[in-house]
Amino acid sequence: MREENVTTRDMFGMRTQAVEQGGVDSSDRADLARRHRDQKVAFALLWLTGVMAVTVLVLVVGYVVWGGAEAVMVDFPAFLTTDPRGGLSAEGGIRTTIITTFYVVLLTIGIATPLGVGAAVYLVEYAEEMKAAGGLIPRLVGVARFGVETLAGVPSIIFGLFGYALFVSATGLGFGFSMLSGSLACACLILPVIIRASEEALRTVPRSYREGSLALGATQWQTIYRVVLPAALPGIITGIILSVGRVVSETAVFYVTLGGTHNLPTSLKSGGRTMAMHLYTVAMETRAFDKAMGTGAVLVATIVIINLAINIISRRVTARLRGR
């Protein structure tokens, strides 16, 4: 059927003869069956891993939430509104830790956001054109990028150590165990998160916005301030909320910089304890697992709420982009 320059036997030659005769070669049918069977087995295994992965994760988190629900629900909202007390703070509630967490989040975000968004604005808006100008600037931009990437990979305990040496210790700035030290250290940690999210957000703003503004005679900064930043705002806010989640979940950084007292902080210079720290302390030192799980349940609930916020905002972002 086929013109053949090559005289060697062609496996498909045998097959095509068979097709000419109106049938499918039996050995070929066996191969086909084998391949279908392989796929069935493979896909069954993949289903299994998918289910297993989800099950394991849900099991772990669910166990803690379930176990903690009791501690939280008993006399609701006592757990949330009473302060920790007792010899090792294992009794009572977690009120002060909730408030401390809130303060620390506020401080950390307050410090990191202007720096992070500013850095992102520079890297996206200015760096491109300055690269063309040549000279020292492109080198600096490369260095800045390297800095962000490296920072992103540093484990949190190192930030804690660093914070201890620079902010807490008397040989550094000497702020002592305080919310100031903790927030500064944690701000370093979340800086890359904010920079990355803001960069992404800024990059999705269409060129035409900037060009339109510049064509009207606005300066670059005016363009950024009036046009680009507002357009990128949802993405930036997503990054900020993501960081909030990160700060709430963090333990190692604060363990070494906040001090760990379960009292309510009264000033920037006073120390405290976040919920995550409380969970760790109670679990490790007192083994009051019910309280620990209660704290865990509250933490998980917080993260869920934060995630919902992110989802809502990003849905608005994509709707807006599509609506264009």
Add this chain to the structure above:
Amino acid sequence: MTVRQVVDRGIRYLLLISALISVFIVFLIFLFTIREGGPAISGIGLRIAMGEIGYPVYATYNRALIRAKEGELRAGLEEALMTSQGKLQDAVEKALASADAADGRHPEDGRYREDLQAEIERARSLNEDIERVLGGESALSSEAELREAVEGALQQAVEVALHDRTGLNFPSWASGAVQGAVGLKAFLTGGEWRPDYDKLGIWLMIVGSVFVTFGAIVLGVPLALGAAIFLAEVAPSTVRDVVRPAVELLAGIPSVVYGLFGMVVLVPLVGKIPVVNAQPTNTGYGLLSASIVLAVMILPTITNIAEDAIRAVPREYKEGSLALGATHWQTIVSVILPAARSGIIAAIILGMGRALGETMAMIMVIGNSVRIAQPLNNNPLTTALSQTRTLTGNIAVEIAYATGLQEDAIFATGVVLFVLIIVVNSMARILMRERAQ
């Protein structure tokens, strides 16, 4: 230039500064951790150098330090002065002088002030040299500086003794470098961590970190990759719409929650594993529990990133393969996964970095005992059940109460960890760049 342009230019530079802040922070991290950790290396090196040079010098130093801990630094050094050979005299006397100055300023040791006044008067009348040195010595304000001064003086003693032993003149930076190298090697490869005995080796922690990360990868990666392929290629969209957001959510759960689960459920379970003739007994805390906890922790991260990488493979490759009569599974194996390879590797390395750097959750289940991971009985597999300590764990557990050289060693541990992470991340970046070509 108009005002607007000036403002524009100014803002531009301001923003450049904020962009450089990250680099600045990295630099500061290095600076501070090394500044605090460096003395550990040189301190260890100094001790080893002294120990190797000769017992008398080492004994002198040790005695002086023990007496210092008991609040009698001057007395200790005086004793050393009496028992040491003449060549040490100069150095020891300088140390005496520094001790005097330090004692005088040490805030907790108020009682020294009077004693020392008397001592200083006596010394003044005894030795013109000391008087001269006393006059020029600057005040020391902390225990760290005191230690530094003592070590500095004895550093000179080492140089003198080295000169005696070898006939060579060691400039202080050279002998410092030699001691630094010796100290670094001892720090990294030393098998014992017993601060009370000045034994500060972190080898067992390096081993611990490596084992626990390896365990987490072995347990977590196959599951995570399978789940990623499942979500990207096999799961119907209804399933995916539920599972994917759930996995994303779980990636943000605080690590201590996983650690808590480990403590409450996992450790008792692992502790039930029967081990014959176990020495020490299987408590449930150890490498296995830690690896499992870490594996579960890094699961969402790896799954999400790997799934994104698989989905990013262009549709045309998939269609081309199917149009040639390959099955979906064949397409996944032969075309899609190879094309997504760099993204998948990046996901794994990210997970590895997370496992390496995780602290709190891990120390909740690993036991933190200061022994190298080893089998509990004849069966080498029982190594998985041994308690041990990791680099991160060492930092977190000891930082609360470590002082002096031990505290410096904690910072040095941090530097080692930092370097390790940078190496792992650079490997990842190189791998990805190769792939892109």
Add this chain to the structure above:
Amino acid sequence: MDATTTDYEVKLEVKDYSLFYGDFQALRDVDVKVPVNQITSIIGPSGCGKSTFLRTFNRMNDLIAGVHVEGQVYMDDQNLFEMDVVDLRRCIGMVFQRPNPFPKSIFENVAYGPRANGIRDRARLGEIVERSLRRAAIWDEVKDDLSKSALALSGGQQQRVCIARALAVEPQIILMDEPASALDPIATLRIEELIQQLKENYTIVIVTHNMQQAARASDYTAFFMMAEDRAGYLVEFGPTKEVFTNPKHKQTEDYITGRFG
């Protein structure tokens, strides 16, 4: 099979065929008999379902969620929708609009199909690869380095490698979806020459938006149009010469003379 006979041997028969994306009807009541070892071109304005129709033959539309069909399609008396789809796709090859070689070497690209179908022997694969690359008229240009990445070739070369790849599994029919539209004129010409050579041994169905190409290079032509409800339907089918010089429908004539589309 249908009672009405044709004066040519039929390879693919389509009867009352309709395709729906969910509720939206993309193709309506198509009836056509595609001749064996000829080049059949499918022309029509954009959006009228030409590509969708082409993809019917190797059931690539099955990959889209929510697609369902009515009617029958036969290849040599076998109902396509009752055949094993994996086997079907081996019998019917496809060349895509934009060349899509895998990110692998030239050899691996062409050997992919035979490998996936069970051939492991390296020597045999080598023979098949050479034969396919020869048939695709690109052997001489690449024979010196088959281990080079296929992505390093020019657009036209990549497309010929894709054709070689499709030929390597010995299909009976080759579907081409605007195979030269992403290529420069010279590369386009070479592809057209290649297609003429291939028709000796394969049945070829080609979608094209380029009427001149259809007029000069194909033997039979099918003209599709889009109805008001955006469903595509077959207006006219016949030997190319007739369709272009003596069209039976006014719509065909309007389209061909460029009054619209």
